[in-house]
Amino acid sequence: MKKPDDQSTLREHFAHVYGTLAMAHAAVRDGSTRYRRIHFIIRARFIKGYLSGAMKMRPLYEDERTKIAHAATCCYCGRKAKLSLDHLIPRLRGGPDAADNIVYACRSCNSSKQDKDMLLWHMSKDRFPAVLVLRRYLKLAGRSVEDANLMDTRWIDVPDDRLPFDKSALLIEWPTLESQRLRLWPDPTDAGT
Numbered sequence: 617m618k619k620p621d622d623q624s625t626l627r628e629h630f631a632h633v634y635g636t637l638a639m640a641h642a643a644v645r646d647g648s649t650r651y652r653r654i655h656f657i658i659r660a661r662f663i664k665g666y667l668s669g670a671m672k673m674r675p676l677y678e679d680e681r682t683k684i685a686h687a688a689t690c691c692y693c694g695r696k697a698k699l700s701l702d703h704l705i706p707r708l709r710g711g712p713d714a715a716d717n718i719v720y721a722c723r724s725c726n727s728s729k730q731d732k733d734m735l736l737w738h739m740s741k742d743r744f745p746a747v748l749v750l751r752r753y754l755k756l757a758g759r760s761v762e763d764a765n766l767m768d769t770r771w772i773d774v775p776d777d778r779l780p781f782d783k784s785a786l787l788i789e790w791p792t793l794e795s796q797r798l799r800l801w802p803d804p805t806d807a808g809t
C-alpha cells in the first residue's frame with residue numbers, strides 16, 4: 617500500500633499509522649537496530665487486516681497496565697520528578713476527562729505542553745514520543761474519529777476543528793530505527809534538559 621496522502625480517507629491513514637506503530641513496537645521490543653523483513657510483514661498484515669475489518673486496535677487495557685507500571689515517571693520525558701496528571705489529548709481540544717486519557721507528567725512537561733497536540737509538541741522540541749505513549753494517543757485519536765463517524769472521509773475534507781488531535785500528526789515521518797530515537801518508554805537522557 618502506498619503511503620496515504622491528503623486524498624486518502626482517515627481509515628487509510630489510521631491503517632498506515634497503526635501498522636507503522638505495530639512494526640516499530642516489534643522492532644524496538646526485540647532490540648533491532650534496523651527494520652527487518654518480519655517487521656515489514658507485521659506492518660503489511662496489520663494494514664490489510666485493518667482495512668478489511670479483520671483487525672482492530674486492542675482496547676486500552678494493556679496501556680493502563682503500562683501506565684501503572686511506570687507511575688513514578690513522566691510519560692513524556694521519563695524523569696522521576698514531582699508528577700502531576702495530564703490529559704494526553706487536552707480537554708480544551710475535546711479530549712475526554714476519563715482515565716484512558718489521563719497520564720503522569722512532570723510539571724515541566726505539563727506546563728510546556730499545555731493544550732498543544734502531544735505529537736506536535738514533541739516535534740517542536742525535536743523529540744519523538746515513546747512508542748507506548750504514542751500508542752495510547754493514536755488509540756484515543758482513532759476512537760475520536762470513529763465516534764465522529766469520519767473514518768471514511770478524506771483527510772483533506774475533515775475540518776481541523778472536528779478532531780481533538782491535530783490531523784497533520786497523521787502525515788508525520790517517523791524516525792528511523794538507526795536514529796535510535798524510538799523507545800518503548802521515554803528515557804530521561806533524551807529530554808535534553
Ligand SMILES: [Zn+2]
Pocket residue numbers: 690691692693694695721722723724725726
Ligand atoms: Zn516530563
